[in-house]
Amino acid sequence: MYTLGIDIGSTSSKCVVMADGSDVVSSAIIEKGAGTDGVDIVLEKALGDAGITMDDIKMTISTGYGRKSYNGDKDMSELSCHAKGGAYIFGEVATIIDIGGQDAKVLRLDKNGQLQNFVMNDKCAAGTGRFLEVMANVLHVDLNEFGEYDAQATERTPISSTCTVFAESEVISCLANNADVKNIIKGIHYSVASRVAGQAKRVGVVPPVVMTGGVSRNSGVVRALEEELDTSIAVSEDSQLAGAIGAAIYAYESYLKNK
Amino acid sequence: MYTLGIDIGSTSSKCVVMADGSDVVSSAIIEKGAGTDGVDIVLEKALGDAGITMDDIKMTISTGYGRKSYNGDKDMSELSCHAKGGAYIFGEVATIIDIGGQDAKVLRLDKNGQLQNFVMNDKCAAGTGRFLEVMANVLHVDLNEFGEYDAQATERTPISSTCTVFAESEVISCLANNADVKNIIKGIHYSVASRVAGQAKRVGVVPPVVMTGGVSRNSGVVRALEEELDTSIAVSEDSQLAGAIGAAIYAYESYLKNK
Numbered sequence: 001m002y003t004l005g006i007d008i009g010s011t012s013s014k015c016v017v018m019a020d021g022s023d024v025v026s027s028a029i030i031e032k033g034a035g036t037d038g039v040d041i042v043l044e045k046a047l048g049d050a051g052i053t054m055d056d057i058k059m060t061i062s063t064g065y066g067r068k069s070y071n072g073d074k075d076m077s078e079l080s081c082h083a084k085g086g087a088y089i090f091g092e093v094a095t096i097i098d099i100g101g102q103d104a105k106v107l108r109l110d111k112n113g114q115l116q117n118f119v120m121n122d123k124c125a126a127g128t129g130r131f132l133e134v135m136a137n138v139l140h141v142d143l144n145e146f147g148e149y150d151a152q153a154t155e156r157t158p159i160s161s162t163c164t165v166f167a168e169s170e171v172i173s174c175l176a177n178n179a180d181v182k183n184i185i186k187g188i189h190y191s192v193a194s195r196v197a198g199q200a201k202r203v204g205v206v207p208p209v210v211m212t213g214g215v216s217r218n219s220g221v222v223r224a225l226e227e228e229l230d231t232s233i234a235v236s237e238d239s240q241l242a243g244a245i246g247a248a249i250y251a252y253e254s255y256l257k258n259k
Numbered sequence: 260m261y262t263l264g265i266d267i268g269s270t271s272s273k274c275v276v277m278a279d280g281s282d283v284v285s286s287a288i289i290e291k292g293a294g295t296d297g298v299d300i301v302l303e304k305a306l307g308d309a310g311i312t313m314d315d316i317k318m319t320i321s322t323g324y325g326r327k328s329y330n331g332d333k334d335m336s337e338l339s340c341h342a343k344g345g346a347y348i349f350g351e352v353a354t355i356i357d358i359g360g361q362d363a364k365v366l367r368l369d370k371n372g373q374l375q376n377f378v379m380n381d382k383c384a385a386g387t388g389r390f391l392e393v394m395a396n397v398l399h400v401d402l403n404e405f406g407e408y409d410a411q412a413t414e415r416t417p418i419s420s421t422c423t424v425f426a427e428s429e430v431i432s433c434l435a436n437n438a439d440v441k442n443i444i445k446g447i448h449y450s451v452a453s454r455v456a457g458q459a460k461r462v463g464v465v466p467p468v469v470m471t472g473g474v475s476r477n478s479g480v481v482r483a484l485e486e487e488l489d490t491s492i493a494v495s496e497d498s499q500l501a502g503a504i505g506a507a508i509y510a511y512e513s514y515l516k517n518k
């Protein structure tokens with residue numbers, strides 16, 4: 001029995017086809033978010049890879065920032081879907097740290113992978129992917145290489161301003177003072193980590209801790225967060241799919257309940 | 260008897276020569292702040308205009324962000340100096356709203372012009388002159404013309420993000436959607452005003468209300484704040500000198516006390 005989970009974010013769309021709420025049959029991700037044809041593309045790709053059509057899908061749930069724009073059977077909060085999908089991907093999970101392109105959330109889960117509590121920042125660019133983007137721009141370094149640069153740093157150039165705008169000026173001064181770009185990047189990662197760690201401490205950080213969202217691909221931020229929170233943090237290649245997987249599982253459960 | 264007040268801000272330096280703690284003899288302002296030769300320039304100019312030398316000065320107090328960088332007789336908190344100078348310039352004052360290049364403060368004064376309470380934002384660029392600078396840059400409009408543009412607006416383009424970084428993206432979208440630059444600027448002024456009004460309400464807004472700091476020269480922000488706070492707000496050409504005047508008065512009082 002197939003269900004579909006669709007996660008329409010602000011900058012990307014993801015789709016997952018699931019069998020019996022327990023196995024991912026196919027998935028697709030595209031860096032095109034709400035208001036684009038991204039959802040159509042991932043839908044077609046995921047169905048094609050599974051070798052099925054929309055008629056084979058018993059239920060579809062959409063989630064994410066643009067969830068209302070897709071006319072599925074139901075839409076659900078990205079927080080619940082994220083919690084559910086995170087528990088599926090990582091197995092046992094008590095805390096999910098999700099840093100996206102323009103927000104950051106920390107989710108606390110109960111034993112059943114249900115959302116218990118959360119804190120969310122979507123008002124301030126500091127501590128989100130946007131902060132890193134601004135810095136990549138001013139440093140002229142590809143954001144995808146930030147993890148690698150961080151790994152090669154010999155020390156950390158401290159960035160004292162939390163605010164993205166003031167930190168940007170600080171980074172410009174550091175460059176003018178010939179600070180090493182690798183060390184500045186390490187400092188930038190600590191800035192993000194300390195901001196998100198502050199958030200995390202408000203919900204309470206209980207292991208096992210996992211990290212999801214686009215920024216989880218940046219090993220420098222992961223390392224800095226592990227230090228700040230004094231705990232190890234698991235990441236997964238599939239973590240970008242957490243919301244879509246959660247939606248597909250909820251679709252399965254919802255279908256069974258209403259049958 | 261002459262005293263000197265020097266206010267070294269982050270983006271400008273001001274100097275005031277005062278006679279007997281009651282008359283401004285000369286003053287100078289330059290758009291060069293801490294860490295530059297700005298302080299030397301204003302010092303030389305103010306002394307020159309007064310026709311005196313450093314030997315004629317009985318006491319010097321420095322204030323502002325860069326106050327420690329000047330080796331005067333004493334340095335004092337910019338808050339106290341600002342309160343004192345504000346009361347000197349405006350006469351009766353109960354609330355001072357000071358929006359500078361990278362911070363914003365709201366000061367509540369008692370009947371004697373002494374600081375009673377304050378709130379300060381120097382952590383977030385939103386609601387400060389920096390927010391306006393970022394916007395001037397993205398709009399390619401001289402910040403000095405913002406007040407004029409605002410006066411010619413036919414409506415206000417709402418800016419929903421408070422964060423400077425997110426608001427900047429919003430403004431770029433507005434431009435792409437052919438919104439009128441004058442209306443966007445009016446929206447930007449309301450963004451600053453609503454942020455600062457939130458701060459002001461935390462100390463309580465008691466009239467007479469005055470506005471100081473570099474942003475007080477922007478009539479659009481003043482108008483927006485008057486609307487947000489539902490009160491009239493006095494501004495003065497001299498308000499940029501408030502800190503330096505306060506420092507010079509304190510220098511006079513301090514000299515008398517220690518004599």
Ligand code: SF4
Binds near residue numbers: 125126162165383384
């Ligand atoms: S602190 Fe900086 S990044 Fe955060 S809301 Fe304020 S302006 Fe935006």
